[in-house]
Amino acid sequence: xxxxxxxxxHLRDAVAQARVQVAALHAELPRWGLVVWTAGNVSQRxxxxxxxxxxxxxxxxxxxxxxxxxxxxxxxxxxxxxxxxLVEGDxxxxxxxxxxxxxxxxxxxxxxxxxxxxxxxxxxAARREPIPCVLTMMAxxxxxxxxxxxxxxxxxxxxxxxIVETLRSSRSPAVLxxxxxxxxxxxxxxxxxxxxxxxxxxxxxxxxxLQLGTPHPIEQDKIDSLYDRYQNVYGR
Amino acid sequence: xxxxxxxxxHLRDAVAQARVQVAALHAELPRWGLVVWTAGNVSQRxxxxxxxxxxxxxxxxxxxxxxxxxxxxxxxxxxxxxxxxLVEGDxxxxxxxxxxxxxxxxxxxxxxxxxxxxxxxxxxAARREPIPCVLTMMAxxxxxxxxxxxxxxxxxxxxxxxIVETLRSSRSPAVLxxxxxxxxxxxxxxxxxxxxxxxxxxxxxxxxxLQLGTPHPIEQDKIDSLYDRYQNVYGR
Amino acid sequence: xxxxxxxxxHLRDAVAQARVQVAALHAELPRWGLVVWTAGNVSQRxxxxxxxxxxxxxxxxxxxxxxxxxxxxxxxxxxxxxxxxLVEGDxxxxxxxxxxxxxxxxxxxxxxxxxxxxxxxxxxAARREPIPCVLTMMAxxxxxxxxxxxxxxxxxxxxxxxIVETLRSSRSPAVLxxxxxxxxxxxxxxxxxxxxxxxxxxxxxxxxxLQLGTPHPIEQDKIDSLYDRYQNVYGR
Amino acid sequence: xxxxxxxxxHLRDAVAQARVQVAALHAELPRWGLVVWTAGNVSQRxxxxxxxxxxxxxxxxxxxxxxxxxxxxxxxxxxxxxxxxLVEGDxxxxxxxxxxxxxxxxxxxxxxxxxxxxxxxxxxAARREPIPCVLTMMAxxxxxxxxxxxxxxxxxxxxxxxIVETLRSSRSPAVLxxxxxxxxxxxxxxxxxxxxxxxxxxxxxxxxxLQLGTPHPIEQDKIDSLYDRYQNVYGR
Numbered sequence: 001x002x003x004x005x006x007x008x009x010h011l012r013d014a015v016a017q018a019r020v021q022v023a024a025l026h027a028e029l030p031r032w033g034l035v036v037w038t039a040g041n042v043s044q045r046x047x048x049x050x051x052x053x054x055x056x057x058x059x060x061x062x063x064x065x066x067x068x069x070x071x072x073x074x075x076x077x078x079x080x081x082x083x084x085x086l087v088e089g090d091x092x093x094x095x096x097x098x099x100x101x102x103x104x105x106x107x108x109x110x111x112x113x114x115x116x117x118x119x120x121x122x123x124x125a126a127r128r129e130p131i132p133c134v135l136t137m138m139a140x141x142x143x144x145x146x147x148x149x150x151x152x153x154x155x156x157x158x159x160x161x162x163i164v165e166t167l168r169s170s171r172s173p174a175v176l177x178x179x180x181x182x183x184x185x186x187x188x189x190x191x192x193x194x195x196x197x198x199x200x201x202x203x204x205x206x207x208x209x210l211q212l213g214t215p216h217p218i219e220q221d222k223i224d225s226l227y228d229r230y231q232n233v234y235g236r
Numbered sequence: 237x238x239x240x241x242x243x244x245x246h247l248r249d250a251v252a253q254a255r256v257q258v259a260a261l262h263a264e265l266p267r268w269g270l271v272v273w274t275a276g277n278v279s280q281r282x283x284x285x286x287x288x289x290x291x292x293x294x295x296x297x298x299x300x301x302x303x304x305x306x307x308x309x310x311x312x313x314x315x316x317x318x319x320x321x322l323v324e325g326d327x328x329x330x331x332x333x334x335x336x337x338x339x340x341x342x343x344x345x346x347x348x349x350x351x352x353x354x355x356x357x358x359x360x361a362a363r364r365e366p367i368p369c370v371l372t373m374m375a376x377x378x379x380x381x382x383x384x385x386x387x388x389x390x391x392x393x394x395x396x397x398x399i400v401e402t403l404r405s406s407r408s409p410a411v412l413x414x415x416x417x418x419x420x421x422x423x424x425x426x427x428x429x430x431x432x433x434x435x436x437x438x439x440x441x442x443x444x445x446l447q448l449g450t451p452h453p454i455e456q457d458k459i460d461s462l463y464d465r466y467q468n469v470y471g472r
Numbered sequence: 473x474x475x476x477x478x479x480x481x482h483l484r485d486a487v488a489q490a491r492v493q494v495a496a497l498h499a500e501l502p503r504w505g506l507v508v509w510t511a512g513n514v515s516q517r518x519x520x521x522x523x524x525x526x527x528x529x530x531x532x533x534x535x536x537x538x539x540x541x542x543x544x545x546x547x548x549x550x551x552x553x554x555x556x557x558l559v560e561g562d563x564x565x566x567x568x569x570x571x572x573x574x575x576x577x578x579x580x581x582x583x584x585x586x587x588x589x590x591x592x593x594x595x596x597a598a599r600r601e602p603i604p605c606v607l608t609m610m611a612x613x614x615x616x617x618x619x620x621x622x623x624x625x626x627x628x629x630x631x632x633x634x635i636v637e638t639l640r641s642s643r644s645p646a647v648l649x650x651x652x653x654x655x656x657x658x659x660x661x662x663x664x665x666x667x668x669x670x671x672x673x674x675x676x677x678x679x680x681x682l683q684l685g686t687p688h689p690i691e692q693d694k695i696d697s698l699y700d701r702y703q704n705v706y707g708r
Numbered sequence: 709x710x711x712x713x714x715x716x717x718h719l720r721d722a723v724a725q726a727r728v729q730v731a732a733l734h735a736e737l738p739r740w741g742l743v744v745w746t747a748g749n750v751s752q753r754x755x756x757x758x759x760x761x762x763x764x765x766x767x768x769x770x771x772x773x774x775x776x777x778x779x780x781x782x783x784x785x786x787x788x789x790x791x792x793x794l795v796e797g798d799x800x801x802x803x804x805x806x807x808x809x810x811x812x813x814x815x816x817x818x819x820x821x822x823x824x825x826x827x828x829x830x831x832x833a834a835r836r837e838p839i840p841c842v843l844t845m846m847a848x849x850x851x852x853x854x855x856x857x858x859x860x861x862x863x864x865x866x867x868x869x870x871i872v873e874t875l876r877s878s879r880s881p882a883v884l885x886x887x888x889x890x891x892x893x894x895x896x897x898x899x900x901x902x903x904x905x906x907x908x909x910x911x912x913x914x915x916x917x918l919q920l921g922t923p924h925p926i927e928q929d930k931i932d933s934l935y936d937r938y939q940n941v942y943g944r
Contacts, residue, residue, distance in 0.1 A: 032272055036740055036909050037902055039845070117845050117909070123916040126842050126923035134362050136390075136416045137275070137353055151924075153933060154844075179926055180844045194273055201272050201353070208359040210920055212446055215362035216387075218415055225389060268508055370598050372626075372652045373511070373589055430509055437508050437589070444595040448682055451598035452623075454651055461625060504744055606834050608862075608888045609747070609825050666745055673744050673825070680831040684918055687834035688859075690887055697861060 007079055007088050011046055011059065015088070018044045018061040018189075019074035025193045030069045032197045034118040038066050041094040044189035045104050045111045046079075054108035058082055060100060064091035095154065102160020103185060107167070112189030114196040117181040120203035121146075125176040131203055133223055134215035138202045143171030143227035146199055151178040171227065174199040243315055243324050247282055247295065251324070254280045254297040254425075255310035261429045266305045268433045270354040274302050277330040280425035281340050281347045282315075290344035294318055296336060300327035331390065338396020339421060343403070348425030350432040353417040356439035357382075361412035367439055369459055370451035374438045379407030379463035382435055387414040407463065410435040479551060479560050483518055483531065487560070490516045490533040490661075491546035497665045502541045504669045506590040510538050513566040516661035517576050517583045518551075526580035530554055532572060536563035567626065574632020575657060579639070584661030586668040589653040592675035593618075597648035603675055605695055606687035610674045615643035615699035618671055623650040643699065646671040715787055715796050719754055719767065723796070726752045726769040726897075727782035733901045738777045740905045742826040746774050749802040752897035753812050753819045754787075762816035766790055768808060772799035803862065810868020811893060815875070820897030822904040825889040828911035829854075833884035839911055841931055842923035846910045851879030851935035854907055859886040879935065882907040 007015050025042045029035045041063045048057035064078050078089025084101040086093055094100075100113045124131055124146075131146040133139055149166040152158035163183050166175040173195040174184040182199050186192035209215045243251050261278045265271040277299045284293035300314050314325025320337040322329055330336075336349045360367055360382075367382040369375055385402040388394035399419050402411045409431040410420045418435050422428035445451045479487050497514045501507040513535040520529035536550050550561025556573040558565055566572075572585045596603055596618075603618040605611055621638040624630035635655050638647045645667040646656040654671050658664035681687045715723050733750045737743040749771040756765035772786050786797025792809040794801055802808075808821045832839055832854075839854040841847055857874040860866035871891045874883045881903040882892045890907050894900035917923045 037905050117843075117913070119909075119913050120916060122843065122913050123920075126914065126917035127921045128924050129921065134415060135353075135358065151926075153930060155937065179842060179924055197273050201355075205353070205355050205358050206362065207916065207920065208356060208443065209362035212359075212443065213363045213365065216364050216415055218387075222389060229391065370651060371589075371594065433509050437591075441589070441591050441594050442598065444592060444679065445598035448595075448679065449599045449601065452600050452651060454623075458625060465627065606887060607825075607830065669745050673827075677825070677827050677830050678834065680828060680915065681834035684831075684915065685835045685837065688836050688887060690859075694861060701863065 005087060007059065008048070011048060014046045015059065015061065015079055016074070018046050019077045019079075022061045022063070022077050022189055023072050023074045025189050026063055026069060026072050028193050028197070029114075029116060032200070034116040034196060034200055035069070036117075038068055040116040041096055041100070041114070042189050042193060043097075043100045043113050054104075054111075056082055056105065058104060059087060060097075060104055062097055062100060063094050064089060065094050067091065096159075098154075098157065099159040099163060099183065102157050103163055103183075106160075106164045107185065109187070110185045110192075112186045112192035114184045114186075114189070114192040115181065116196055116200075118196065118200040118203070120207050121174075121176055121182040121199050122180070123207065124148075124203055125181055126179055128178045130176070131199075131206055132215070132217070134206060134209070134218060135202060136218070136226055137198070138206075139218060139223040139226035140230035141195070141198045142174065142202070143231075144223060145170075146172050146174050146176060146182075146202070149175045149177040149183075151180075241321075241323060243295065244284070247284060250282045251295065251297065251315055252310075254282050255313045255315075258297045258299070258313050258425055259308050259310045261425050262299055262305060262308050264429050264433070265350075265352060268436070270352040270432060270436055271305070272353075274304055276350075276352040277332055277336075278350050278425050278429060279333075279336045279348065290340075290347075292318055292341065294340060295323060296333075296340055298333055298336060299330050300325060301330050303327065332395075334390075334393065335395040335399060335419065338393050339399055339419075342396075342400045343421065345423070346421045346428075348422045348428035350420045350422075350425070350428040351417065352432055352436075354432070354436040354439070356443050357410075357412055357418040357435050358416075359443065360384075360439055361417055362415055364414045366412070367435075367442055368451070368453070370442060370445070370454060371438060372454070372462055373434070374442075375454060375459040375462035376466035377431070377434045378410065378438070379467075380459060381406075382408050382410050382412060382418075382438070385411045385413040385419075387416075477557075477559060479531065480520070483520060486518045487531065487533065487551055488546070490518050491549045491551075494533045494535070494549050494661055495544050495546045497661050498535055498541060498544050500665050500669070501586075501588060504672070506588040506668060506672055507541070508589075510540055512588040513568055513572075513586070514661050514665060515569075515572045515585050526576075526583075528554055528577065530576060531559060532569075532576055534569055534572060535566050536561060537566050539563065568631075570626075570629065571631040571635060571655065574629050575635055575655075578632075578636045579657065581659070582657045582664075584658045584664035586656045586658075586661070586664040587653065588668055588672075590668065590672035590675070592679050593646075593648055593654040593672050594652070595679065596620075596675055597653055598651055600650045602648070603671075603678055604687070604689070606678060606681070606690060607674060608690070608698055609670070610678075611690060611695040611698035612702035613667070613670045614646065614674070615703075616695060617642075618644050618646050618648060618654075618674070621647045621649040621655075623652075713795060715767065716756070719756060722754050723767065723769065723787055724782070726754050727785045727787075730769045730771070730785050730897055731780050731782045733897050734771055734777060734780050736901050736905065737822075737824060740908070742824040742904060742908055743777070744825075746776055748822075748824040749804055749808075750822050750897050750901060751805075751808045751820065762812075762819075764790055764813065766812060767795060768805075768812055770805055770808060771802050772797060773802050775799065804867075806862075806865065807867040807871060807891065810865050811871055811891075814868075814872045815893065817895070818893045818900075820894045820900035822892045822894075822897070822900040823889065824904055824908075826904065826908040826911070828915050829882075829884055829890040829908050830888070831915065832856075832911055833889055834887055836886045838884070839907075839914055840923070840925070842914060842917070842926060843910060844926070844934055845906070846914075847926060847931040847934035848938035849903070849906045850882065850910070851939075852931060853878075854880050854882050854884060854890075854910070857883045857885040857891075859888075 043062035046059040149162040184195035279298035282295040385398040420431035515534035518531040621634040656667035751770035754767040858870040892903035
């Protein structure tokens with residue numbers, strides 16, 4: 001799609017800024033207990049043509065593969081094109097880069113993607129059960145249940161395609177890929193990190209509620225009302 | 237109720253002090269694992285007429301909306317009147333300010349209010365089940381069960397009214413608003429934060445006790461005795 | 473029993489040392505997640521007559537009442553006699569001091585006492601179920617089950633008596649007081665803190681094991697063998 | 709097997725380097741919540757004949773017995789031969805050294821060993837149930853279920869033998885010793901620590917998944933495919 005192998009001159013500042021942001025946002029993943037060891041990754045889109053908006057020539061900034069969280073710096077982040085090919089960086093990109101890139105290619109409204117194996121969200125994913133919307137904070141953030149995506153093996157576009165197909169038919173910014181874990185999206189990387197934090201929070205709270213009985217459902221019109229109000233205040 | 241739009245001269249010191257206290261107390265919420273991201277808020281009443289006691293001209297100091305916990309400073313706190321209208325501050329007040337303000341308007345004995353979505357308390361709230369008083373520390377602090385408040389949507393006075401109506405008929409300084417989460421009150425913000433910490437602690441411990449059987453009940457006269465002793469030693 | 477109201481000259485160094493140790497050991501309670509807010513307390517015996525051994529003239533050093541963990545210093549610790557009466561210190565002793573003092577009066581081999589409301593241990597206490605010995609580390613440390621003590625109200629010697637009567641007929645250094653929480657003992661305060669850490673660890677691990685089935689029992693002769701070996705290596 | 713009682717001259721640098729690595733890797737155990745107090749230990753093999761490869765004259769570097777995690781330094785680590793006899797160090801080696809040494813004697817491909825009592829893995833061990841492979845990250849790292857080893861008492865070679873016999877018939881780098889806890893192996897100590905972190909993560913996540921139903925199985929050929937891909941990228 002793109003043949004660039006270096007960061008174009010006019011994007012140097014935007015890439016440098018994204019490196020700083022993406023490195024800082026990775027620190028939020030262990031901070032909120034979403035990852036162990038080197039698992040998990042955050043990426044952000046860098047729009048190649050700010051006037052024309054998101055497009056196939058965009059770049060993405062992501063974590064390198066197999067690096068521990070306490071050694072992540074802006075300089076160690078890597079830059080790829082939207083085919084997932086390395087454009088700039090000393091190390092290999094995260095092995096999940098292809099899934100991130102697929103999302104950016106097919107969802108122009110998405111500016112950030114996060115993947116974790118956070119414990120409770122992954123437990124729902126192992127059972128392939130969507131998380132029901134029984135909390136007001138979940139209505140605010142997700143506008144309904146958190147859906148399950150298909151079982152997909154790493155190595156081609158199946159994970160990316162599963163994410164996109166599932167999220168297109170949902171208001172949720174999070175999908176639980178079957179037997180795998182959550183992927184979240186947002187207008188930028190920060191919003192996607194927030195969705196990763198929140199999906200684990202609702203996965204845990206509703207799991208615990210279900211351990212001793214049945215949560216009261218919230219009627220759909222109340223969910224809609226909460227979601228509309230919250231999204232109008234904070235945007236997404 | 238009040239038409240003030242600036243902090244009156246004679247309250248400048250009290251407001252400055254409350255800003256320091258409320259900012260510091262917010263740090264207790266992530267410290268004890270009660271909040272994620274920007275959720276949760278602490279407020280404190282500033283009495284307008286120290287001789288006459290609490291009244292409708294009082295102010296409240298609260299967290300601004302959507303600010304992360306590691307960037308909270310005394311200066312970033314906002315001041316509102318008891319209608320929830322902004323009096324001083326660079327940012328919007330927390331979207332829960334109306335509920336805090338309602339409590340201060342209707343419960344003059346309350347000097348501090350805290351709201352979180354702490355995990356175990358919120359799980360009880362999702363099932364709309366009060367937490368039974370089966371621990372001596374719970375008898376000390378709550379004097380009985382932690383009650384459930386009504387399901388109420390944000391946007392008008394229904395949350396505030398639900399808090400006040402529920403707490404008026406209970407010794408508990410905490411109420412679990414249905415499908416939403418806990419609100420706590422106290423003589424000042426610190427006491428309300430303590431109640432927020434303790435309600436999560438008893439919600440978690442009693443949840444865990446119930447997972448493998450049935451806790452032994454404590455007789456009502458023993459609960460009364462523990463509560464009376466504790467409140468006489470520490471006040472509330 | 474003792475009429476001293478000041479620390480005798482010949483014990484000044486020992487008391488100063490115990491203040492340092494007890495203050496430092498309190499930091500272990502939040503570090504291992506055993507306490508919230510100001511709950512929990514550690515004490516250590518100061519032997520009045522080092523030649524004659526433990527006796528009724530001994531002192532104890534303990535945490536003052538209602539002080540938060542991040543403000544504890546050697547200077548803020550308080551000194552009491554074995555009736556629980558304040559001998560030295562600016563604040564009231566912990567409200568659990570009478571229970572600590574009772575243990576020191578009746579168990580001369582005990583040099584340290586710890587009390588917490590640690591979550592999982594307290595959950596077993598709420599059900600009044602002893603923790604069964606199904607882990608090798610539990611055989612090492614406890615030599616069998618962790619027993620349940622009676623339900624006792626604060627205010628007289630009933631808590632202390634319940635601790636002593638239960639521990640005298642057990643190898644366990646920990647007792648779960650009914651609907652209340654664990655008390656642990658040791659040759660010194662550090663050993664009692666270790667027992668407090670370990671009782672929560674086995675309470676949690678065995679709770680989790682029981683959630684999905686039944687742990688395999690360990691035969692009594694194997695428990696005895698593990699306990700004897702461990703206690704001969706490390707003492708108690 | 710070996711009669712050396714001092715570190716041979718030609719291994720001084722390698723031992724010094726291993727001391728630094730093993731001390732640093734111990735900090736990962738409390739960091740990821742795998743240990744309390746002084747429990748748990750990490751060791752690394754030092755090959756005596758780098759040209760000839762692993763052999764009976766190798767040494768191992770391990771944690772001393774009963775030392776707290778915040779006081780571990782390279783200097784405080786101890787060096788033993790592969791019979792578990794102390795070669796260099798001021799303190800006794802960990803009481804689990806015999807089990808580590810047995811593994812190095814019988815599995816030349818192993819360069820690092822870790823032992824913990826991490827909570828969820830130990831809970832599976834208490835029930836003597838292998839952890840089923842129902843997560844893609846588990847297929848990546850373990851290539852199948854995590855097996856249960858025999859019940860074995862400390863004091864002779866039974867723990868070591870149980871580890872080796874179980875791991876030889878498995879792709880998993882982790883074994884759950886019955887009623888005891890996990891032992892993990894790796895090409896070096898860092899890889900064994902990673903396996904210790906990951907076995908707790910999958911033990912916890914799959915425990916939680918099972919609490920509310922049944923995880924979907926992953927077909928064996930998909931497990932094989934994930935395992936082969938992951939091991940070819942990262943090695944083991």
